[in-house]
Amino acid sequence: MPYARIWPGLAVSGKTLIAAGGSVIFDKENPLVFKSSPAVGTSNVQALDLDNLERGWYELPPIPGTERGLFGIAAVGSRVYVFSGGYGKGYVNYGDLRGYHKDAYVLDLGKLRWRRLPDFPFRAHGIDAAPYLDRYIVLTGGMKIMHQDRSDLLPEQSPNTDSGNFEVVVFDTQLEAYRTLPSRVPPLSDERSRPGTHLRVESECPAL
């Protein structure tokens, strides 16, 4: 890749890898060494065609809006979908200097154009996404950000309403609409377990 990055999204369309967003440090003298500070968020998108490795990584149009990391990304056919995620309001990655996106976009790899989709049902941070049946995108995990992020409120006026996201959201790429499945992902058990042995088969999801 052109430079080291953390918290990016990675999607696969055919034999093309698409890396998007995350945080990077643009150090021309040492581009492959990542330092947490002063790393900056990015909305840059690069692709690698596995059938044309000689070309190397090439640029695609950046994700609209500001920088984006820890978001949901998946490809269905020649379209790449991006959902929610977070961004830094400054170099310090905590507290009210961390912002969250609710918007969603699709990149048509044939037209090389992004188009805005209906907003994700909530601001989410650290979700993951996976395509299903060449039509749906399933998203779960991460945090559900519910606190108000308004400049006219003091921090004390924004209750601690954020929680883990245990909902399973399905995006229908044909209808371009979301649906939340009635079956939720259970919270992580706090029981200690030996590494590699903790496998839980949970309740069945209804048909999509």
Next chain:
Amino acid sequence: MNEAGRELISGWKANVPPYDWMTFYDFSKGIYRQSPKLRVIGDRFYLLGGDIVGTVKNASDELLVGTVVK
């Protein structure tokens, strides 16, 4: 959470607002999985791992399996 983790979070508390989940998360809401990996194989969903700031383990070694019923 180990001592180093407790020290790290105690340093955050004075500098972050009360809604900062990374510092003040109420684990009675359920332990979250930050940045897990989700994949679908056939009609089964596999949710692997995740980052948990402020718990004993700090990370999940769990593989969760969900099934789509047709």
